[in-house]
Amino acid sequence: xKVNRLTKILLLTRSFCVLALFAISGSIYAxxxxxxxxxxxxxxxxxxxxxxxxxxxxxxxxxQLEVWLNQNIDESVKVINAGxxxxxxxxxxxxxxxxxxxxxxxxxxxxxxELGANDALRGVAPEITRxxxxxxxxxxxxxxxxxxxxxxxxxxSWGPDYQATFDAIFPDLKEKYDVPLYPFFLDGVxxxxxxxxxxxxxxTKEGVAIIIDKMGPYVVRALSK
Numbered sequence: 001x002k003v004n005r006l007t008k009i010l011l012l013t014r015s016f017c018v019l020a021l022f023a024i025s026g027s028i029y030a031x032x033x034x035x036x037x038x039x040x041x042x043x044x045x046x047x048x049x050x051x052x053x054x055x056x057x058x059x060x061x062x063x064q065l066e067v068w069l070n071q072n073i074d075e076s077v078k079v080i081n082a083g084x085x086x087x088x089x090x091x092x093x094x095x096x097x098x099x100x101x102x103x104x105x106x107x108x109x110x111x112x113x114e115l116g117a118n119d120a121l122r123g124v125a126p127e128i129t130r131x132x133x134x135x136x137x138x139x140x141x142x143x144x145x146x147x148x149x150x151x152x153x154x155x156x157s158w159g160p161d162y163q164a165t166f167d168a169i170f171p172d173l174k175e176k177y178d179v180p181l182y183p184f185f186l187d188g189v190x191x192x193x194x195x196x197x198x199x200x201x202x203x204t205k206e207g208v209a210i211i212i213d214k215m216g217p218y219v220v221r222a223l224s225k
Contacts (some may be wrong), residue, residue: 040077040223042069045092045099046114046150049185050083052208054197059205064212065219073220080108088118089132096136100145110222111140114150114185116169123158126165133169137177148222149173150185150215180225182218185211 044050044062052060066079082099084091092115100106113136119129133149140147151170154163174181186203188210189195195207203211 038075040069040073040075040110041103041108042066042077042079042110042112042219042223043082043099043103043108044079044112044114045082045096046112047083047087047092047118048085048202049117050112050114051081051085052083053085053202054199055202055205055208059208061208061211064205064208065216068212068216069219072216073223083114086118087115088122088124089115089129089136090124093132093136096139107143107145109146110219111145111147112150112219113137113140113147114152116152116166117185120152120154120158120166123162126162126169129166130169130172133173134176137173137179141177141179146222146225147177147179148218149179149181151181151183152186153184153190180218180222182215185215187211187214 042065044065050061052062057063060081062079062081062083066077069077069079080103084095087095092113100108113133115136116129116133118124119126137147137149149170152166154166156163158166170181170183173179184190189203189207191200192207193200194204195210196203
């Protein structure tokens, strides 16, 4: 009788331990799944400057930004490259819905809107650029998607009137929609030969690193909101 009773106690104890193990394992799995779901998604939406034109994997804007963010904030961050080389504000406006679709839930935690450089290079009327940029910011705001505008400056080659009208687009949108603005995407890099590729337009790996160091804190602040 004593042996049987002891055996029953041992079996009950073993069963309890197995159930506890399953419960703990389930909790760990749930936490892991929950953590995966909490990955911060940043959609970088722009032209060749975003796409990483002329640079190998790992050296472009989105790759370097992802590394920088994961080193500087406590959350896991994924930066999605939605840059298309040669894209204008008109092209960006036409593909915005398409770019948002692959993002989990169609709603990233932040969109970095970097367009307008090709408009300025081609002399597109600033009114067209303004209308397109305004429409994209409004679309994102209406969907509850935070946006950080990456500003652009026009080349003096089109004259002072064009330059002044174009350059005003981005700060005006910041005020209109009360969204954060990084004033000039190429700040600290533009016109510096050693920081640009042979075309003199697209940054090298080192040039991108400077952009990230300058722009990174703006991205962190935009995410914190």
